[in-house]
Amino acid sequence: MREFDIVVRTQDGTYNPIDRGIIDDPEMTRKGVEYFDMMSDGTVVLLYHITGDAAKLESLLDAEESALSYDVFEIEDDGLRAHVHLTPDTMVTALIMLKNEYDLIINPPLTIDEDGGLHMSVAGDPDKIRKAAMNRPGSIDIQLEEAENGDVDMVDITTLLTDRQQEVLEVAMEQGYYEIPRQATNEDIAADMDCSTSTVGEHLRKIESRLISEIGPA
Numbered sequence: 249m250r251e252f253d254i255v256v257r258t259q260d261g262t263y264n265p266i267d268r269g270i271i272d273d274p275e276m277t278r279k280g281v282e283y284f285d286m287m288s289d290g291t292v293v294l295l296y297h298i299t300g301d302a303a304k305l306e307s308l309l310d311a312e313e314s315a316l317s318y319d320v321f322e323i324e325d326d327g328l329r330a331h332v333h334l335t336p337d338t339m340v341t342a343l344i345m346l347k348n349e350y351d352l353i354i355n356p357p358l359t360i361d362e363d364g365g366l367h368m369s370v371a372g373d374p375d376k377i378r379k380a381a382m383n384r385p386g387s388i389d390i391q392l393e394e395a396e397n398g399d400v401d402m403v404d405i406t407t408l409l410t411d412r413q414q415e416v417l418e419v420a421m422e423q424g425y426y427e428i429p430r431q432a433t434n435e436d437i438a439a440d441m442d443c444s445t446s447t448v449g450e451h452l453r454k455i456e457s458r459l460i461s462e463i464g465p466a
Contacts, residue, residue: 261364276300280359290336299327350376416451
């Protein structure tokens with residue numbers, strides 16, 4: 249597995265319908281995307297990092313028909329975060345589908361430069377990364393270069409869990425417990441596994457604690 253630094257560019261610097269409004273406002277700037285994913289119904293969720301006025305951003309999102317829902321909040325000394333749920337969007341959806349089809353790992357955050365270039369670190373099989381770049385939508389350009397750190401050592405972190413914890417995690421993932429917004433509750437998982445809600449809650453807390461302690465900052 250190798251890691252590559254990739255820059256994605258579009259002709260007008262936009263990747264979804266919201267971008268145009270942000271670009272046109274001189275008081276707002278896109279700093280990056282901290283999370284993005286496609287839901288089972290084809291809709292898309294994004295977590296934007298933006299600088300500017302929160303009220304203006306909310307007004308823009310209110311007027312944008314493609315924004316199904318949103319939540320804007322301020323981070324002290326670090327601008328705004330906007331969690332946005334969008335209707336299926338050709339550009340973002342295409343990128344996510346390429347990621348899924350070619351088993352790629354995109355390491356957040358994704359930063360956006362002054363020219364609208366979307367910078368990301370992508371890990372995966374080199375041939376698959378190149379094929380994904382070749383099969384990109386025709387409206388975008390991709391610059392691809394190998395990252396300085398080269399090889400990426402991948403560890404199956406689920407091996408850190410007990411067999412029962414792995415079962416609980418698998419059911420939680422299948423039911424959408426970790427989707428945004430969450431698609432399942434502790435009760436749903438408990439019903440599937442024929443155990444108590446409190447037992448599921450205890451397992452999930454231990455799973456999250458174990459995995460976060462492993463992958464978090466040293």
